[in-house]
Every structure is written in C-alpha cells, then in structure tokens.
Amino acid sequence: MTLLTATQVMEIIPNRYPIFFIDAVDELIPGEKVVARKNVTINEEVFQGHFPGEPVFPGVLIVESLAQAGSIPLLSLEGFDGKTAYLGGLNKVKFRKKVVPGDVLRLEVNIKKLKSNAGIGIGKAYVGDKVVCECEMTFIIGAK
Template sequence: MSLLSAQQVMDIIPNRYPIFFIDKVEELTPGEHIVCYKNVTINEPFFQGHFPGEPVMPGVLIVEALAQAGSIPLLTLPDFEGQTAYLGGLNKVKFRQKVVPGDVLRLQVDIIKLKKFAGIGYGQAFVGDKKVCEVEMTFIIGR
C-alpha cells in the first residue's frame, strides 16, 4: 500500500522528469523517517550511455534518489512546508552492488540531526534485502 503517490510527492519536492526518482512512499514520519521506492526501468534516459550493452544505474543517481527521499521528511514539517531542501554535503558514501533495469530500489532515510535550517540524514538503498548504497547527507532548507 502506498502512503503517497509520485504525484503527491511532486507536490512536496520540486524535482521533475528526467530527474525525479520517487515512485511511491510507503512510510513517512515527518522530521524523522521515510521508506519509498524507485522502479528502475530500461527506459531511463541514463541507460543510453551508462553503459551500452551493460546498463547500470549511475551511483550518483542512486545518491540523488536518496537525497530526494530524505528531503520529504524535512519538507513535511510545518516550518519547512513549501520550501526546498538542497543537498549541502555528502559523507561516507559507499556503493556495494550494481543496480540494473528491473530492480526496485527501496530507499530508507532517517533524519539523525535537525537544526534551524539544516538537517542530517542517513540513507540506505536496497534491492531486495541487499544494501546497494549508504550515505550520510546534509540538507540545507531554503526558498
């Protein structure tokens, strides 16, 4: 069951095709936690060049998907509603496995610190039960 659809997510974050990576939100606790999904299909524009004959989702786009996911718990807080969460920094990024067409990315982000106009989130991306990526992200909230 979906808590938020892709269209409802677009009401919260400014990203649009071809750089919109949230298909549905399954769990959401504003200011704290999110679990959402990205269906990886062969029709993604980045597969045309990454890599012909062996399509692999670029790691930087997995991190972008986690950043989009992590912005949602922040932007659903009343103080930040209608604003934008910018990615301010990345730490401890690790890639553990390729992501290919047909995979479903489960994106989980926990907000571990929240200040006046900034937050730190710990994100993990999974395909099935296998962790494919983890990252610590800093978000800056602004207009």
Template sequence: MEQEEFNVNLGVKEIQEIIPHRYPFLLIDKVTYMEPGKKVIAYKNVTMNEYFFQGHFPAEPVMPGVLIIEALAQAGAVAILSQDSFKGKIAFFGGINKAKFRKKVVPGDVLKLEVEIVKIKGPAGIGKATAYVEDKKAAEAEIMFMIG
C-alpha cells in the same frame, strides 16, 4: 505513536506536491512510510527506459551511483519538507559523507530508499540514507542538507 500511523501511500502526484523535482529528474515513484521530519521509506522502480541508460553503459546498463544518492536525497526531502515548518521550501545538498556502493542497480530492480533524519539544527540537517535491492544494501551515505 504506533508505527502504523506512519504508513502512507503517496504516489508521484503527491510526491510532486512536496518536492519540486520533475521528469526526468524525479527519482522516486512512491512513499510507503513517513514520519515528517524524522524518517521515510520510498521506492524507485528502475526500468530500461531511464534516460541515463543510453550512455551508462550501453552494453551493460547500470544506474549511476550519484543518482542513487540523489534518489535517497529526494526521499529524505519528502520527510523534511513534510514537516510544517519547512512546507513549500526546497532542500539543497550540503554535503555527502561516507558514501559506499555495494551492489549494481540494473533495469528491473526496485530500489528501496530509507532515510532517517538524525540531526536538525535550524535550516540544516543530516540524514542516514540506505538504498536496498531485495533487502541487500546497494548504497549508503550520510547526506547533509540545507533548507532554502
């Protein structure tokens, strides 16, 4: 298949048809590329209006690293739960390995979230996840999931 076949334009409404997350915990705004069950590219527009900036940190707002990992997991869940065999289910964290944070994510940044599913065995799998800001790595991790 040609790569262009996987270019998509999913907004928040379409994303909410795939994953169960809602405000204030839906952390992806759009999906531009998706191979169901294999790979996804999604985006999060980080604004000063995010609830977590009230306390993290008032004098220097920084997106918490765990929420960057959560945004990556949500992007990966869109790819997994778009696969016919998993539609309508929920993806749960099974583990997080090799997480590294390389750049602060601040209001005004656009997070590019790339997740490649590297292994699926039954209802469990592993994704290689990387978040970028302006083509610089902000965070990366290996995320394990279970479909429930």
C-alpha cells in the same frame, strides 16, 4: 502499501522530470524517517550510454534518489512546506552492488539531526534485502 504516490510527492518536493526519482512513499514520519521506492526501468535515457550492452544505474543517481527521499520528511514539517531541501554535503558514501533495469530501489532515510534550517540524514538504498548504497547527507532548507 503506498502512502504517497509520485504525484503527491511532487506536491512536497520541487523535483520534476527528468530528475525526479521517487515513484512512491511507503512510510513517512515527518522530521524523522521515510521509506520510498524508485523503479529502475530500461526506458530511462541514462541507459543509452551507461553502459551500452551492460545497463547500470549510475551511483550518483542512486545518491540523488536518496537525497530526494531524504528531503520528504524535512519538507513535510510545518513551516518547511513550499521550500527546497538542498543537498549541502555527503559523507561516508559507499556502493555495495550494481543496480540494473528491473530493480526496485527501496530508499530509507533516517533524519538523525535537525537544527533550524539544516538536517543530517542517514540513507540506505536496498534492492531486495541487499544494501546497494549508503551515505550520510547534510540538507540545507532554503526558499524556492
């Protein structure tokens, strides 16, 4: 069930095409958790070169999708609206499986620590019930 559409997400986070990767939010607990979706389609420009004849969604864009999803519960908090959540660090990044056109990424991020203008989130990206990527992200909340 869709809680927020892509258009509604754009009211929360500043990302826009061509670097906007959230198609819907299915679950949101401000300051705590988000479950979002990214539909991977063959029409994405990145597949022209990554890789011809074997399209694979780049791992760095999976992490960017997780970071965008992780910024939603932070920027949904009172006092953080209209701000930007910058990615301040990544730890324990692991890729488990290729992501290809037609896959739907389920992006789950749990905020495990929030202090002043910084937070730490644990992100996992799934295709179906398989984890394709996981990481720990540090966010810094700053003005636009």
